[in-house]
Amino acid sequence: MVLADLGRKLNAALAQLNAAPIVDEKVLDAMLKEICAALLESDVNVKLVASLRQKVKAKAKAALESDANKSKEANRRQIVQKVVFDELVDLVDPGVEPYKPKKGQSNVIMAVGLQGNGKTTTCTKLAVYYQKRGFKSCIVCADTFRAGAFDQTRQSATKAKIAYFGSYTETDPVSIAAQGVAKFKKERFDVIIVDTSGRHKQESELFEEMVQIGEAVQPNMTILVLDASIGQAAEAQSRAFKESADFGAIIVTKMDGHAKGGGAISAVAATKTPIIFLGVGEHLADLDRFAPQPFISKLLGMGDVQGLMEH
Amino acid sequence: FSSIFARLTGSKILSEQDLKPVLSAMKDHLMKKNVAKDIADRVCEGVGETLKGKKISGFRGIKKEVQDALATTLTRILTPKTSTDLLLSIRHKLDSAAASTSSAGRVPYSITFVGVNGVGKSTNLSKVCFWLVQNGLRVLIAACDTFRSGAVEQLRVHVRNLSMLSSKDGAATMVELYERGYGKDAAGIARDAITYAKDNGYDVVLIDTAGRMQDNEPLMRALAKLVSTNNPDKIVFVGEALVGNEAVDQLTKFDRSLKDFSTVAGGPGKGRGIDGMLVTKWDTVDDKVGAALSMTYVTGQPILFVGCGQTYTDLRQLKVDNVVKALLSD
Numbered sequence: 001m002v003l004a005d006l007g008r009k010l011n012a013a014l015a016q017l018n019a020a021p022i023v024d025e026k027v028l029d030a031m032l033k034e035i036c037a038a039l040l041e042s043d044v045n046v047k048l049v050a051s052l053r054q055k056v057k058a059k060a061k062a063a064l065e066s067d068a069n070k071s072k073e074a075n076r077r078q079i080v081q082k083v084v085f086d087e088l089v090d091l092v093d094p095g096v097e098p099y100k101p102k103k104g105q106s107n108v109i110m111a112v113g114l115q116g117n118g119k120t121t122t123c124t125k126l127a128v129y130y131q132k133r134g135f136k137s138c139i140v141c142a143d144t145f146r147a148g149a150f151d152q153t154r155q156s157a158t159k160a161k162i163a164y165f166g167s168y169t170e171t172d173p174v175s176i177a178a179q180g181v182a183k184f185k186k187e188r189f190d191v192i193i194v195d196t197s198g199r200h201k202q203e204s205e206l207f208e209e210m211v212q213i214g215e216a217v218q219p220n221m222t223i224l225v226l227d228a229s230i231g232q233a234a235e236a237q238s239r240a241f242k243e244s245a246d247f248g249a250i251i252v253t254k255m256d257g258h259a260k261g262g263g264a265i266s267a268v269a270a271t272k273t274p275i276i277f278l279g280v281g282e283h284l285a286d287l288d289r290f291a292p293q294p295f296i297s298k299l300l301g302m303g304d305v306q307g308l309m310e311h
Numbered sequence: 312f313s314s315i316f317a318r319l320t321g322s323k324i325l326s327e328q329d330l331k332p333v334l335s336a337m338k339d340h341l342m343k344k345n346v347a348k349d350i351a352d353r354v355c356e357g358v359g360e361t362l363k364g365k366k367i368s369g370f371r372g373i374k375k376e377v378q379d380a381l382a383t384t385l386t387r388i389l390t391p392k393t394s395t396d397l398l399l400s401i402r403h404k405l406d407s408a409a410a411s412t413s414s415a416g417r418v419p420y421s422i423t424f425v426g427v428n429g430v431g432k433s434t435n436l437s438k439v440c441f442w443l444v445q446n447g448l449r450v451l452i453a454a455c456d457t458f459r460s461g462a463v464e465q466l467r468v469h470v471r472n473l474s475m476l477s478s479k480d481g482a483a484t485m486v487e488l489y490e491r492g493y494g495k496d497a498a499g500i501a502r503d504a505i506t507y508a509k510d511n512g513y514d515v516v517l518i519d520t521a522g523r524m525q526d527n528e529p530l531m532r533a534l535a536k537l538v539s540t541n542n543p544d545k546i547v548f549v550g551e552a553l554v555g556n557e558a559v560d561q562l563t564k565f566d567r568s569l570k571d572f573s574t575v576a577g578g579p580g581k582g583r584g585i586d587g588m589l590v591t592k593w594d595t596v597d598d599k600v601g602a603a604l605s606m607t608y609v610t611g612q613p614i615l616f617v618g619c620g621q622t623y624t625d626l627r628q629l630k631v632d633n634v635v636k637a638l639l640s641d
C-alpha cells in the first residue's frame with residue numbers, strides 16, 4: 001500500500017533532514033518534494049498532495065518558529081517528522097468506526113462500485129470471511145446487466161459453499177434484490193450480501209437504479225469496492241457514489257499487484273470513509289482485514305520508519 | 312491552464328529559469344488529467360527543450376508558444392506510427408491466403424486480448440466481434456479464460472446476442488463460441504480453436520484470456536505460452552482509462568514478459584510483444600484522459616480502439632485531436 005511503500009521513501013527523505021546541519025526552510029522544501037513525488041507516483045490525488053504539502057509546511061514552520069533556538073537540532077527534526085507523519089496518518093484514517101455485523105440478527109451488506117473493480121469476487125470473499133467466523137452468510141446477485149453475472153456468482157458461491165440467490169430471467173435488479181433479501185431474512189441468515197452491477201457517475205440512470213436497490217434492501221452497510229490501480233478519477237467517482245449510496249466502508253481490491261492504492265486513499269480522504277478490507281488475489285481467501293490504526297502502528301513499527309518513534 | 316502563463320510577460324528569450332515554473336505547472340496539470348507522473352515529467356522536459364532559447368514577445372505570444380509546443384508534443388506521442396486499420400490487415404491476410412495455391416488452406420486472422428483483471432477484455436472483445444461481423448466477417452470466439460467464475464458463460468451470452476443481431480435466414484453462422492470449459496490449458500484451447508476456425512471457414516478468431524497481474528510470473532508465463540504456440544496476428548493489450556500510474560508498469564511488464572517468456576518457450580510466436588492497445592471505460596473519466604497518453608508513450612504502439620460504454624456499438628477509433636484538446640483544457 002502507498003503508505004507502506006512510502007515508509008522507505010519517507011525514511012530517505014527524513015534522512016535528508018538528519019544529514020542537514022540545520023533544519024531550515026530549504027531542507028524542509030527538499031524533503032517535502034520527495035514525499036510529494038512518492039505520493040504522486042502512488043496515484044494520490046494531485047490536489048490532495050498539494051494541500052498536504054502546504055499544510056505540512058505551514059505547521060512545521062509554525063512549530064519551528066515558536067521553538068526558535070530553544071531546542072537542539074535533534075528536537076527540531078522530530079518536530080518536523082511528527083508534523084509529516086500526522087498528516088500522512090490523516091490521509092488514511094478518517095476516524096470513523098465502520099459498521100460491525102452482529103450475530104443473531106440480519107446484517108444486510110450491499111456492494112457498489114465502478115465496472116470490473118471486483119465487487120462480485122469480493123462478495124464471495126466476504127461471505128466466506130463471515131461464514132468462517134460463525135455468521136450464517138449468503139449472497140444475492142442483483143446484477144441483471146452483465147453477461148454471465150449470475151453464473152459467476154453461482155459458480156463462485158458454490159465453490160465456497162455459500163448460499164446464493166439470483167435469476168436468469170428476471171431483469172429488474174430492484175425486484176431480485178428485494179426478493180433475495182426477504183427470503184434470506186426469513187431463513188434467518190446473519191450476513192446477507194447484495195452484489196450489484198458496475199456503474200459510473202456519468203450515467204445517472206445507473207445511479208438511480210443503485211439508489212432504488214438501496215431503498216429496497218435497506219442495507220446496514222454499503223461498501224464501495226475500489227480497484228487499487230485507479231488514478232485521478234478516484235476522487236470524483238467516489239464522491240458521487242458517496243452522495244448517492246452513502247457507503248460506510250471501502251474495500252480496495254487487487255492489492256496483490258504492483259499498485260499502491262493511492263487513488264483509494266484519495267477516496268478515503270474525499271469521503272471520510274474507512275477502508276475495512278484489502279483484496280489481495282483472485283482466490284476466495286485472498287482478503288485481508290484492514291483497520292487504519294493497527295496499520296499505522298505497524299507502519300510505525302517498521303524498521304524503515306523506526307526513526308519516527310524513537311525518543 | 313491559463314494561470315500558468317500569468318507569470319510570463321514581456322518580450323524575451325526564454326531561459327531555463329523562465330521555463331521552470333511554467334513546466335512545473337504544466338506537469339501538475341498533466342497529472343491532474345491522469346497522466347502518469349513519470350510520463351508527465353518526461354513530456355514536460357521535452358517541451359522545455361523545444362522552448363529553451365526561443366525568442367518570444369508579449370504575453371499572448373508566450374502563452375501561445377507554450378501551448379503550441381505542448382500540443383505538438385502530445386499530438387506526436389498519440390499519433391499512431393503503424394497502421395490502425397485492422398480490417399485492411401485482416402483482408403490482406405485472407406486475400407493473400409486465397410491467392411496462394413498452397414494446399415494448407417486458409418488460416419484465419421487471430422487476435423488475442425490481454426490485460427490485468429477486470430479492465431474489459433471480454434466485453435470489448437465482443438464489441439470488436441460485433442464490428443467485424445458488421446463488416447461481413449465470420450468470427451470464432453475462443454474462450455481461453457478457463458479460470459474466472461462465469462467467464463465462459465459471459466462469452467456464451469455475448470455470442471448468443473451477437474448471433475441474434477447478425478442472423479440472416481439461411482445464411483451461414485456469423486459468430487460461434489469455441490469453449491472447453493474450465494481448468495484447461497488456455498494455449499491448447501486457442502490452438503484447437505484456430506484449427507476449428509480454419510476447418511470451418513471462419514475469417515477471424517478472437518481469443519479471450521484471463522485477467523492477470525503483470526507481476527504474477529506463472530500467469531505471465533502461461534500467457535506467453537499461448538502467444539508463442541499460436542503466434543496470433545495481433546496481440547491487443549486492454550487497459551482502462553481509469554488506471555493511473557500503473558499504466559506504465561502494466562504495459563512495460565506485459566510487453567517485456569511476453570517477449571522474454573515467449574522467447575524461452577520457443578515456437579512460431581517467440582519474441583512477440585504488444586502490438587496495440589484498446590483503452591476501455593473512456594466514458595467514466597470525463598476529460599481525465601491521461602492514461603491514453605501514458606500508454607502510447609510507454610509502448611510507442613497505437614491505440615486501436617477506445618471502449619466508451621457497455622453496449623456493442625460503444626467502440627470508437629481514437630481521435631487524437633480530441634484527446635489533445637481534453638488534455639489541454641482547464
Ligand SMILES: Nc1nc2c(ncn2[C@@H]2O[C@H](COP(=O)(O)OP(=O)(O)OP(=O)(O)O)[C@@H](O)[C@H]2O)c(=O)[nH]1
Nearest residue numbers: 115116117118119120121198254279280281428429
Ligand atoms: N488479482 C486480483 N484480482 C481480483 C481481485 N479482486 C477481484 N479480482 C479480479 O478482477 C476481475 C473483476 O472482478 P469482478 O468481481 O468480476 O468485478 P465486478 O466489480 O463484479 O465487475 P462488474 O460486475 O462487471 O462491475 C476478475 O478477474 C477477478 O478475478 C484481487 O484482489 N486481486
Ligand SMILES: Nc1nc2c(ncn2[C@@H]2O[C@H](COP(=O)(O)OP(=O)(O)OP(=O)(O)O)[C@@H](O)[C@H]2O)c(=O)[nH]1
Nearest residue numbers: 115116428429430431432433434522592618619620
Ligand atoms: N463504462 C464502461 N464499462 C465497460 C467498458 N468496457 C467494459 N466495461 C465493463 O467492465 C466490466 C468488466 O468487463 P469484462 O469484459 O468482464 O472485463 P475483463 O477484462 O474480461 O475481466 P476479467 O476477465 O475478469 O479479467 C463489465 O461490467 C463491463 O460491462 C467501457 O468501455 N465502459
Ligand SMILES: [Mg+2]
Nearest residue numbers: 119120143196
Ligand atoms: Mg460483478
Ligand SMILES: [Mg+2]
Nearest residue numbers: 432433456462
Ligand atoms: Mg474476461
